[in-house]
Each structure stands twice: as C-alpha cells, then as structure tokens.
Amino acid sequence: MKVFTSRHGRLLFGILILLVMLAIYFSVHPRGVSIRVVESLSNAGASLAFAAVAQTFPVLTGGLDLSIGGMIALTNSLASVVLTGSPLQIAFGFVLVIATGCLCGLVNGTLIVYGRLQPVIATLATGAIFSGLALIVRPRPGGDIPIELGDVFVTSAFDVLPMALVVLAVTCGAVWYPLTRSRLGRGIFAAGSAPEAGRMSGLNVDRSIIAAYVLSGLFASFAGLFLGFQTLAGDATIGVPYTINSIAAVVIGGVALRGGAGHILSAIVGAYTLRSINSILLFSGAPPLAQPFFEGVILVVAVVFASLGLMRQPNRLEALR
Amino acid sequence: MTASLDTTRTPRRIQPHLGAEARPVIIVFGALAAMVLLNLVLFPERMGVDYVMQQLRIAAFLGILSAGAMFVLLTGHIDLSVPWTLTAAAMVGAGVHAAFEGTPMAALAIPAALFTGLLAGLWNGIGVAYLRAPSMVWTMGLNALLLGLAVFYSGGYNPQTAASPLMREMAVARLPGGFPVATAIWIAVSVLAVVILYRTPLGAWIYALGRNERVVYLAGIRNRAVIVFVFVWAGLCSALAGVMLAGFSGQAYQAMGDTYLLPTIAAVVLGGTRVTGGSGRYSGTVGGVLVLVLLGSMLSLVQAPEAFRQIAYGLVILTMLLVAREGRST
Secondary structure, three states, X not given: OHHHHOOOHHHHHHHHHHHHHXXXXXXXXXXXXXXXXXXXXXXXXXXXXXXXXXXXXXXXXXXXXXXXXXXXXXXXXXXXXXXXXXXXXXXXXXHHHHHHHHHHHHHHHHHHHOOOOOHHHHHHHXXXXXXXXXXXXXXXXXXXXXXHHHHHHHOEEOOOEXXXXXXXXXXXXXXXXXXXXXXXXXXXXXXXXXXXXXXXXXXXXXXXXXXXXXXXXXXXXXXXXXXXXXXXXXXXXXXXXHHHHHHHHHHHHOOOOOOOOOOHHHHHHHHHHHHHHHHHHHHOOOOHHHHHHHHHHHHHHHXXXXXXXXXXXXXHHHHOO | OOOOOOHHHOOOOOOOOOHHHHHHHHHHHHHHHHHHHHHHHHOOOOOOHHHHHXXXXXXXXXXXXXXXXXXXXXXXXXXXXXXXXXXXXXXXXXXXXXXXXXXXXXXXXXXXXXXXXXXXXXXXXXXXXXXXXXXXXXXXXXXXXXXXHHHXXXXXXXXXXXXXXXXXXXXXXXXXXXXXXXXXXXXXXXXXXXXXXXXXXXXXXXXXXHHOHHHHXXXXXXXXXXXXXXXXXXXXXXXXXXXXXXXXXXXXXXXXXXXXXXXHHHXXXXXXXXXXOOOOOHHHHHHHHHHHHHXXXXXXXXXXXXXXXXXXXXXHHHHHHHHHOOOOOO
C-alpha cells in the first residue's frame, strides 16, 4: 500500500483503475480481445488523450485552459482545408496546422503573463475567438483529407501496434522527458507550486508559463489533426466537449488541479479510463440515455477519491488555501 | 490569491470600501454608454422605449444568473452546474404543473422548481466545503449528473414540459407602465443581493473568504457554512432563471441552459469581480450584464454571422479586461 503514497502514487493508482477498466472492457466486448478491438479503443481515446495532455501543462502551472475546444475546432477545420494535394502540399499543411495551434497557445500565454489576466477568463474569451475563426475556415462540416493519409494514423503498424498509441507515445515522450529535465520545465512546476521561490532561485517562471500554453496549443493541434484523420473531414463544432472532458480526464488521471504536481502519463491514463468507461456502458447494454449520468457518477467518485487525502489531513488549517 | 486581510481595509462599516474596486465599474459603465451611443448613431430608427424595455427583459435572465454566479466567484469558487441546474429546475416546475393541472397543488410548480435549485446548491456547497473538492470539477460533475437524470427522466420522448401560466407571466408579462415583470424580478433579486453583500455580516464574510479563507477560519467564522450558502444562493438563482426562461419559450427543453454558462461568468468578470475572489462590486455585475446583452443585440441588428459574433464577443471581453486590469497585482 505504501507505493500508492509515494511520489507517483496517484499515477500508479490511476493506472490500476485503467487496468481494471480495460479488463472489464475486453470481457464485455462482443468480439473479445483482438488487435482490431485494441485499435478501435486506441483510436476512440486518442483525441481525448491529446486534449488531456494539452490541458496538463496549464494545470501544472496552476492555471487552466478553457480554449482547448476552440483550438481543436480551429486546427481540425484548418486541417480539413490544407491537408490535401501533393505530398509537399500536405507536409506544408501539417506545419501550418501545428503552427496555428502553437500560435493560439502563444496568444493565451501572452495574455496571461503580460496582460496579467486570469487564465480561466482569458482562455474563455480566446476560446470564443478560436471557435469563431474555425467557423470562418469551415462554415459547414466537410473536407477531403486523403483516406491514404488518414489510414496511416488510424490503423496498426505490422498489425500489432495501433498507430494512435505510437504517435501518442512518441509525441508525449519527445516533449515530456526533455522538458522535465530542463529549467523551462522546472519553471512550469514552480509556477504551480511556489512561483516566488522559483523566481528567487533564478527560474524564468513567466517564460515557463507561456511555454505551458504554447504546449497546450501544440497538443490541441495534434487532437485536431487526429480527429481529421478519423473523420477525413473538418467540423467547426467538433471541439465543444473536449474542453470539459480534458479537465475531467486530467482529474481522473490524478494531476493536481492546484498545480505543481502531475505526470503526463496521468492525463493519458485519465483519458483512456474515461473512454473505456463509455464503451463498457455501451457494450454492457446500459441504456444509452443513462450514459451521461454514469459519466457524472464517475467524475464525482474520482473527485471524492482525490479529496480523501485532504480529509486525512489532521490540521484543518492546512486544508484551506 | 496571496492577498491578505490588510488592516486598513477592515471595514468600520460592514461595507468593503470602494477605491480599487470602483475602476472596473466605471469602465464597464463607460463602455455601456459608448455602446448605447454607437447604437443611437447606427440604428436611430430602432431606438425607443420599446427597444429598451425589450433589452431589459432579455437582460433579466442573464442578470439573475449573474447575481448567483457573483456570490460564488467572490468566495474564489466557480459554479459550472448553471446550465443543467437551470434546466432541471424548469423541467421539475413544468412536470409538477402538468401532474397537478387543475388542482390547487399546481401552485407548487414554482416552489418545486426552486427547491430543485436549492438541492443542487446544497450538493455543490457540501462537496466544496466539506469534501474540499475543487469547485470547478465538483460542479461540473453535478452538471453531468443532472444532465443524465434529465435525459433519463424524459426517456427519449417528450414528457410534459409546458410552462405554467404563472411561469409565462413572470417572463413575458408587463407591469401597467409597460415595464417587464421579468426585469422587476431581476431588480428584486438585485436588491436582495446588495442587502446581503453590503448590509449583513454574511456579505463581509463572503468577501473575506475570497481574500483569505485561513484568516476567516481563525476568526471563528463558520467558513464552510458561508461556502454552502453561496452555492445555495447560486442554485436558487439558476432555478429562478430556469423557471422564467421556460416561461419565456413556453416550455422547458433539454440544453436550454447551455448557452448561458459562459455569458454569466463573463458578465460577472467584466463587472470587475476577480475570479480568485474577494473583490468586485454588484453594480459592476449589472453593468457587465447590460454590456453583453447590448452587444448581442447590436450583433443581431447588423445580422453578423455566428462566426463573427463569437469573435466580437471574445475580443470585447478581452479588450475590456485589459483596459480594466489593475496595476501590479497577483
């Protein structure tokens, strides 16, 4: 039991819950365990996983990004317009979509650090702007992302490794490991736990906060791209549920909403826990109309679990902010 | 968040002093005046008593919701359960009305709806105050639960959701002078809000809680009871707005509250209330509501497409916040 109170205790606990959920998922799935079933779950959860990872960085700084839905909508709409034509054009399109995501994040970070606006309200407003831009780029759902391109990302490599998981692992690993070993990354954690101490020990906390929002935009653009590969089209309203679900996933995975503590794996674990629960309810014959209710129950249970630690706190003052 | 109860601010009267809090209020009313002028120049033929009354009626719904949201934001928390608390209350009201139509029991429709809001507020308040769950997630959870219950209850087909005559009166009737009843209700809620915030100890505790909860606790104030109160107040405001919105459109329907969450928070914040709590004036909230309603009206008068409406909405909020922000703080 001691392992669950260690530094990565919450993460291990989250993984344990995910494993239980996956076991139930495969036992109730009508087709049992097969690469296709694994693949479909990987694909179903990938965009939420990217969104949750995007949410993780601002949350680590003690902030929040409510514009994730807007950024996903904008990058998804843009992808459906530019990801077409010759390989060179498509490559250019990729760069454009990803750069757009980063730019959105840069706007958020700049408003928060230099505009000194509260993250919640700043990203609320920019989220509306991004959704509006998405509607201009793609007024009606549609687009023609080549199916060959989409297939690369939604099938399995060598029929054993779902590409969604590979892409997720590669992008997250390539960002997380260098980041947490750098001053930039330490600044992100410091911003969420002890910004003044961070500044006094020479960390550029402001720059780290901006970087956190840029990373949020980067991963939101991955989510937008992946949705494009799945649907081969763009939709300016596709992002709406992702803002709130990304927060839910992050909480279920065990990233502290107060900031300063959390692991990128937690976000991914939380996203797949949420998605597998949805699928379990679907396959186990629960009425589809009862689904939102169970989602609420799960969120509430996760929050109660997370607050148990605080309840054990003997000094009530410590529990207060 | 690091703001402490600084002694020069300790009120001799209960009312927290104006000063720094006045700036955003002045700015929001300045913006309102500018927009009214712009409106007069652009659409002189539309302006008139009737237009003003119509806008005031539309503002009543947002205004009542914002009165609820402001109390919660002042304590440094947030209530994201507004959309479905509103919808659930409206559905309960309509359901009770339908079940007892023709009997004296039908008068219970509105009390039942308000009771739904009270229960939602209690759930939120207890979770945040006693479980110390982050309000953002906890209230989001209630929103999902209520959504689930409402969808399950209506079972895919349409249950009895027609608004009762009284609900309709509250939303669309006019007083003898042509003044909308809905606006009169908003004014009544506002008077109550102002009295609580500035004429009772409870109001001072709400502000103090948003500044420093530890100090409030150490001062022997029942901090958790204050938190439960603000969420119950917000739940009641949501329910009241739900009843009136159902009356406005003639029925309660799913997702009727979804478009109200963000404008509600935006109105309060535009009025100068800090999201981290402890600071903001009620007059600012009223100004924020009027600015947003007028902005929406202007955008529909120029028949702006949805995309430009959203962009304009975001830009206006950002610009006003950047102009109104205080000097060096947090």
